[in-house]
Amino acid sequence: MNADAPQMAAAKISLRDVAKSFGPKKVLQGIDLDVAPGESMVVIGGSGSGKSVLLKCILGLMAPNRGSIRVDGEETVDFNDRSRARVMRKFGMLFQGGALFDSLRVWENVAFGPIQSDGMRPEQAREVAIAKLGAVGLGPEIGELFPSELSGGMQKRVALARAIAREPEIIFFDEPTTGLDPIMADVINDLIVKCVSDLGATAVSITHDMASARKIGHRIGMLYEGRLIWQGPVADIDHSGNAHVDQFIHGRAEGPIRMQVRKF
Amino acid sequence: MTIPLLTVLGRMTLAFLEAAGAVTSFAFQAIRLSVQPPFYRQQLLRQMLEIGYYSLPVVGLTAIFTGMVLALQSYTGFARFSAESAIPNVVVVSLTRELGPVLAGLMVAGRVGAAMAAEIGTMRVTEQIDALTTLSTNPFKYLVVPRVIAGIVTLPILVLVADIIGVLGGFLVGVYKLDFNDTAYLRNTLDFLEFQDVFSGLVKAAVFGFLITLMGCYHGYTSKGGAQGVGMATTNAVVSASILILTFNYFITEAFFSR
Structure with a gap:
């Protein structure tokens, strides 16, 4: 995906000195990050390195202790409910476990945003849902099933369809390939690249799957002990000159990175 | 020995106050948001069906056997004083004022409160x-919000049905086992019943509906830690709702009937 990397313009998402602690544990310690419009940024890092917390702070699901998070130049940290809902309209999110609503049918899951938030009529939203399911390679008959009747890979596809149903400007991916076999993981990666490219959206992903990071990202940032210790184009990751990055991308047990025990 | 005991007591008091504050704040938020659009009518109808319609069998069974036992037990006591004619009165007043709302509340807390905590x-x-x-x-x-509103609206209807079924249970035992005249039994029941008896029971039911759904939602919404956390939330929802039902029952009774 690197060949299509956009030139840095006014940042779509901009983080300055973002910090988050849980009690004495400092999870994020001053993150600075810019994501350009149309760019796909992938944040890598070990378990417990603060990737999920970073994503939740950008999404507004968690408030940082300090720092600035701007979306389209607009400061979002102190947003009230109404402003938060407005900026959420720009977002689509693929959760690690899919987070599909298990009391609703597949098509109702995909059509949830258009119906509940955009006030679309259910018949029209159903057509949108079927079209989006088609975009992720699922037939209309899948729409009538419940999420519990689907395999892990199909659930991820449905979750992706839901994430793109409202044609968001920014899509977030939380460990999109976790728990999938390598072939299905590659299918999901291809779908992510296609969907993001078709929508012309900006993407922010967190993952520890290097194959996925290389495939879906224009740029990669490495999070370690709450700091972005390296960031650069995907092509540069193999000669980053950073011992932490080298250890991580080659999956070596020996090196400067020590296993993080606690989860955040 | 005294200082560690005081420390534990202090910690427990603080934890209780913290929990009470959190629940109160949760309740106020539910009330505040219930008057602000958008309103999720479909969710509300689904919850009313879940709380009301699907609870009917269990509440109905509880009510009919309670009414039957009440008639039977009253007879064994009242027969000693030749006061059998008071049985219809005792059955209807006990059911409408106390047993209908309290037993329906406890049954719904076990069925619906637990399910809500587990689902959320x-x-x-x-x-x-x-x-x-x-x-x-x-x-x-x-x-x-839809669950709390559904609880407040549906439980009084459920209790009204439970009252009728409970009185029917008493009637069946009275007429077919204790040889009461059926017309006399019904006349006694209606003559003695006052509007306030039924009304106080329905007010209790609305309050219990609020408490059950509030506890189910609160414990579910604040649960954490995977399956164990959800299990704990379910238990806490039922236990706290049951305790609150019994506590509020006393205060509402005192508000209505204390001289």
Whole structure:
């Protein structure tokens, strides 16, 4: 995906000195990050390195202790409910476990945003849902099933369809390939690249799957002990000159990175 | 010995006050958001069906056997004083004022409160609540408000049905086992019954409906830690709702009937 990397313009998402602690544990310690419009940024890092917390702070699901998070130049940290809902309209999110609503049918899951938030009529939203399911390679008959009747890979596809149903400007991916076999993981990666490219959206992903990071990202940032210790184009990751990055991308047990025990 | 004991006592008091504050704040948020659009009517109807219609068999069975036992037990006591004619009065007043709302409340707390805590708790630990937020839907309004309103509206209807079924249970035992005249039994029941008896029971039911759904939603919404957390939320929802039902029952009774 690197060949299509956009030139840095006014940042779509901009983080300055973002910090988050849980009690004495400092999870994020001053993150600075810019994501350009149309760019796909992938944040890598070990378990417990603060990737999920970073994503939740950008999404507004968690408030940082300090720092600035701007979306389209607009400061979002102190947003009230109404402003938060407005900026959420720009977002689509693929959760690690899919987070599909298990009391609703597949098509109702995909059509949830258009119906509940955009006030679309259910018949029209159903057509949108079927079209989006088609975009992720699922037939209309899948729409009538419940999420519990689907395999892990199909659930991820449905979750992706839901994430793109409202044609968001920014899509977030939380460990999109976790728990999938390598072939299905590659299918999901291809779908992510296609969907993001078709929508012309900006993407922010967190993952520890290097194959996925290389495939879906224009740029990669490495999070370690709450700091972005390296960031650069995907092509540069193999000669980053950073011992932490080298250890991580080659999956070596020996090196400067020590296993993080606690989860955040 | 005294200082560690005081420390434990202090910690327990602080934890209790913290929990009470959190529940109160949760309740106020539910009330505040219940008057603000958007209103999720379909969710409300679904919850009313879940709380009301699907609880009918269990509440109905509880009510009919309670009415039957009440008639039977009253007879064994009242027969000693030749006061058998008071049985219809005792059955109807006990049911409408106390047993109808309290037993229906406890049964619904076990059935619906537990299910709510488990469903919302599972949604919390599987990130479905976060997913609602990212779909520009306020999860509190979507999940909590319809359940609380459904509880307040539906439980009085359920209790009214329970009252009628309970009186029928007493009537069946009175007429077919204790040889009461059926017309006399019904006349005694209606003559003695006052509007306040039924009304106080319905007020109790509305309050219990609020407490049951509030506890189910609160414990589910704040659950954490996977399956164990959801299990704990379910237990806490039933236990706290049951205790609150019995506590509030006393205070509402005192408000209505104390001289």
